[in-house]
Amino acid sequence: xxxxxxxxxxxxxxxxxxxxxxxxxxxxxxxxxxxxxxxxxxxxxxxxxxxxxxxxxxxxxxxxxxxxxxxxxxxxxxxxxxxxxxxxxxxxxxxxxxxxxxxxxxxxxxxxxxxxxxxxxxxxxxxxxxxxxxxxxxxxxxxxxxxxxxxxxxxxxxxxxxxxxxxxxxxxxxxxxxxxxxxxxxxxxxxxxxxxxxxxxxxxxxxxxxxxxxxxxxxxxxxxxxxxxxxxxxxxxxxxxxxxxxxxxxxxxxxxxxxxxxxxxxxxxxxxxxxxxxxxxxxxxxxxxxxxxxxxxxxxxxxxxxxxxxxxxxxxxxxxxxxxxx
Numbered sequence: 001x002x003x004x005x006x007x008x009x010x011x012x013x014x015x016x017x018x019x020x021x022x023x024x025x026x027x028x029x030x031x032x033x034x035x036x037x038x039x040x041x042x043x044x045x046x047x048x049x050x051x052x053x054x055x056x057x058x059x060x061x062x063x064x065x066x067x068x069x070x071x072x073x074x075x076x077x078x079x080x081x082x083x084x085x086x087x088x089x090x091x092x093x094x095x096x097x098x099x100x101x102x103x104x105x106x107x108x109x110x111x112x113x114x115x116x117x118x119x120x121x122x123x124x125x126x127x128x129x130x131x132x133x134x135x136x137x138x139x140x141x142x143x144x145x146x147x148x149x150x151x152x153x154x155x156x157x158x159x160x161x162x163x164x165x166x167x168x169x170x171x172x173x174x175x176x177x178x179x180x181x182x183x184x185x186x187x188x189x190x191x192x193x194x195x196x197x198x199x200x201x202x203x204x205x206x207x208x209x210x211x212x213x214x215x216x217x218x219x220x221x222x223x224x225x226x227x228x229x230x231x232x233x234x235x236x237x238x239x240x241x242x243x244x245x246x247x248x249x250x251x252x253x254x255x256x257x258x259x260x261x262x263x264x265x266x267x268x269x270x271x272x273x274x275x276x277x278x279x280x281x282x283x284x285x286x287x288x289x290x291x292x293x294x295x296x297x298x299x300x301x302x303x304x305x306x307x308x309x310x311x312x313x314x315x316x317x318x319x320x321x322x323x324x325x326x
Contacts, residue, residue: 029089029267033064036257037093039078041071044161044190045210045291049125049255050094052287056278071189074164074325075099076107083112087262092121092271097253098165101311105318106164106325114311118258120303121268122275125293126254128228129170130212130235131158132205132221134198142224142244145204149180157183158204159193161211163325166253170227171206172321177246197221208253209234209292227251234292254310255293256303272300 036054040046047069054065070078075098082093100114112118131142139145149156160167163186175182185202187193190211197205198220205212205221209232215221216235223238229250231240241249257275259268276297278284288295298306 029270030063032090033066034089035091036065036067037078037082037091038067038069039071039075039082039093039095039099040069040161041189041191042069043194043211045127045208045293046075046094046096046190046255048210048291049288049293052284052291053094053124053257053275053278056281056284056287057274060278060281061274073107074103074162074168076103076110076164079103079114079118080111082258083117083260085260087119087260087264089259089263089267089271092257092259093118094124094255095258096166096255097310097314098161098167100258100307101314102166102169102318103164104311105315106323108325115308117261119261119263119268120300120307121257121259122272122300123254123256123296123298123303123306124275124279125288125295126252127209127293128226128232128252129167130205130207130209130216130223130232130238130292131174131225131227131241132197132207132212132216132223133203134200135220135222136200137203137222139203139224140222142241142246145224146178146180149178149182153181154183156180156204157185157202158206159185159187159197159202160206161190161193161208162186162188164323166251167206167208169317169321169323170251172323173249173251174206174227174241174246176321177241177249194221213290213292232292233294234289254296256307268300272303 038047038050054067057065070081079099085091133139158171196202216223225241225244226232279295279297285295
């Protein structure tokens with residue numbers, strides 16, 4: 001008569017142990033390669049920073065972290081891939097403000113919700129947006145650009161990494177702040193936009209600093225302004241828009257790692273600790289700064305709070321900008 005009771009007790013104990021193990025996560029994680037989805041093409045700011053982190057994690061921890069580019073739709077295709085993956089800790093994505101905070105308010109019927117379907121793991125860096133032009137362009141300053149735009153509404157073109165990105169939003173907000181009409185030319189990532197700007201096929205490049213800094217420092221692009229409240233550490237000679245007379249303008253973006261919702265907390269905490277440890281290394285700091293971004297570590301709790309607050313605030317920003325995905 002005690003056998004059913006004993007069996008039930010054993011099953012309950014086994015389930016409790018199983019749930020406890022799942023909550024804690026495997027102590028030997030990872031036991032296989034970890035995939036890092038990069039939701040933009042090779043060569044852009046997100047790709048560059050993601051590979052810095054992936055390569056250094058592999059080197060320092062001896063984990064195998066494999067970057068995988070999945071571009072399209074302003075980064076939402078790669079996010080979809082990661083969000084729909086199993087929450088085992090073996091799939092992560094280098095997300096950013098563009099696709100996780102702005103995208104959901106711009107794209108209709110996304111198959112995921114960033115708060116519900118993703119878990120913030122580690123904040124990596126932030127960066128202002130830079131407005132640049134070919135060194136052969138007639139525009140030497142923002143004043144030159146605005147004068148031309150006012151004289152010829154819609155004639156001045158600017159390239160961005162795509163519709164719905166923070167860079168696209170920066171361009172729209174710039175138009176509103178200066179009361180000019182520009183023509184937006186969206187590309188499938190930062191690098192194609194950069195190539196066309198260098199060739200003079202678009203008048204302006206609106207870009208993350210990491211995507212454009214190498215060509216700026218090589219003297220092939222002329223940086224006219226950055227969109228942040230303070231100057232970029234990597235481009236200290238480039239004025240802010242506020243300094244050029246466009247007062248109160250402050251648009252920047254950030255980058256961070258996310259995993260599917262339901263990933264064991266112990267795995268999330270472990271990855272966070274390792275990424276934060278990397279961000280404190282001088283060579284990693286230098287690598288990120290060299291790309292025009294500013295490294296910034298956060299705890300899991302602080303990143304979660306930061307992300308949710310930014311997502312909530314973005315609704316009004318997108319509405320005020322009037323930006324739409326055609």
